Amino acid sequence: MSVLARAVREVEAALRSGRVTPATRTRFQAVALLLREERARVRADGAGSDAHRAEQLKRLDGVATILAKTAVRDAGLMALLAEDAVVADEARSLKREMQRTAGIEPAADERPPEQPPPAATEHRVVPRSVVSRQLANPFLAPDASAARPSAPRPTRLATWELIGPLLSSFERAGSGASTCMPLPDPTSRYAPPGMELMPHQARLVAAAAAGHRTFLLADEPGLGKTAQALLAAEAANAYPLLVVVPNVVKTNWAREAEMWAPHRTATVIHGDGDSIDGFADIIVVNYEVLDRHVGWLGDIGLRGMVVDEAHFIKNKTSQRSRHVLSLSERVRSFTARPLLMALTGTPLINDIEDFRAIWQFLGWIDEKKPRAELMNALDETGLTPADPGFYATARQSVVDLGIVRRRKVDVAADIPARRIADLPVELDGPVGRSIRAAERELARRMVARYEQALASRASGSTADGIDHDLVRQVVRWEQKDAAEAKAGDNVFTMMRRIGRAKAGLAADYAAQLARSAGKVVFFAKHIDVMDAAEEMFAQQGIRFSSIRGDQTSAVRQRNIDAFVNDAGVAVAVCSLTAAGVGINLQVASDLVLAELSWTAAEQTQAIDRSHRIGQSQPVTAWRIIAAQTIDARIAELIDSKAGLAAQALDGSDEEVGSSADVQHEALVALLTEALSAPTDHVEG
CATH class of the missing domain: 3.40.50.10810 (Tandem AAA-ATPase domain)
Structure with a gap:
């Protein structure tokens, strides 16, 4: 217990002193692993009395509570508590070290990270619905519907080492060497009604249809x-x-x-x-x-x-x-x-x-x-x-x-010159649950306010039993309270929490783009989201430039120049408001919008940092959206206000509606949906 408590205090101190370092994350995850193991051990221990076991569990719960409260301050730490979080080798090693410090010899079946655990110790599952499928197909037979590939013929190459030369053949290839197999004419036969493939897509589908x-x-x-x-x-x-x-x-x-x-x-x-x-x-x-x-x-x-x-x-x-x-x-x-x-x-x-x-x-x-x-x-x-x-x-x-x-x-002829591609992500684990709980609490608060006002109001436009005039009035009151910070969780705090929760996922996707497509511009609204992204890039060895509103003009320009001119700087981490206008980043054709803008104009201005004179490639903005939250609702509203057909930008900077309009409509939809839901659902 003393070892656990000391480690938790060290994590707390690190959070109070500033940024969370990789070492802090490792210590946090090691403590979480030890807590889980010790709790399971105490529960299974039949040697002591029930009272002693209850006292031990109470002390462990106390440490776990402190750990959870600490994690709430940082989305990256919360992610480490997720059920499917990847356990770092460093965390396993530190956990063993902490066990030895406490006088506990690590389990004999724990292997060092460089030695894969035996297959028997892996956590394997068979979901119940899969068991049903297996029972429904108990005699699943191999597919013999097509001839299997022929065996290699006796060949004069049998004694040659060929893998190395094959790999080397790609390194030796000149700039004009083909990197694409011959493809047949495009086919749209397999596209569903209302969906249209681009010609280059349809050619690959045609190859599969032809038997490749x-x-x-x-x-x-x-x-x-x-x-x-x-x-x-x-x-x-x-x-x-x-x-x-x-x-x-x-x-x-x-x-x-x-x-x-x-x-x-x-x-x-x-x-x-x-x-x-x-x-x-x-x-x-x-x-x-x-x-x-x-x-x-x-x-x-x-x-x-x-x-x-x-x-x-x-x-x-x-x-x-x-x-x-x-x-x-x-x-x-x-x-x-x-x-x-x-x-x-x-x-x-x-x-x-x-x-x-x-x-x-x-x-x-x-x-x-x-x-x-x-x-x-x-x-x-x-x-x-x-x-x-x-x-x-x-x-x-x-x-x-x-x-x-x-x-x-x-x-380039197949695709729009610039477009938005939405990438929905699931916010799993404690962070996602807390955000959805906060959204339900916001809806409950507005429902209570609506019902209280309805009791003293006898007129209004009604449909399906809902007074829609009153709904909009309640939303205006909520917006006013949010602007004056009178409410608890409001639309502003919720969007900020969602942004922090998405930060790691958005940065991870930007890192993938940087490795596969070259330079990437990463946009965020809040400083803590930028901080989290920059920390992840540093951990993955990806060099980045930071463009923020609190920088002097000289520092800002130096960071812009580094991104534009230094081939080793892969990502520009930009403030949506500070870097959304007045700079040229056309060296990149991929952008990641980690947080949503409140207006389509702000979003378009950010995209135009890359889509401008000098850009030789189509520009894609990857918009990271938290599925099943108000984030997704706001994305739809922004698009509908700006008339973005099929997520493709038409080049117009015309603004339809304001940020207040989007906030208002999002809250109206949230309250209307809550009022339309069954009572037990709203209360749950």
């Missing part, structure tokens, strides 16, 4: 890789389809599946998967929880698998890579010609050695040599690595297996 089954889809961000993958699965009838993604885009994949495959059921795995639909056609899981589900996923007869941000598996010794590769092996053993797609925007000429794991996932190579299809293609060239022409022809043989890469500038 493995793709390394490396289009630049913003070119619609998600839609291409979903419709390729439709063309190949590759269901059940597993989609493995980073946590930040998990919700967006589910939304895209509803749009592009509306007649297919999609389910998202959170945590242990208690809420999933075991009979779904499309299963979306994030890398962080894949280890819990890899067992049953390998047993349900997958006929397709998509790995998004596939460079996440480049380290073949990591747990996530091992699970992805084992699943792809299971898919190939069950289905004769499964659809396997690796999605990444990372250019193929960078760290080509990292693509060894991706090629293995796709079934092009194994641990030591090319598999049958690639080996036969290499044999047909008639060349060996000793021949001068081998590298160019070998490279083309790999490209023809399914590498598809298009740049924005290559398909």
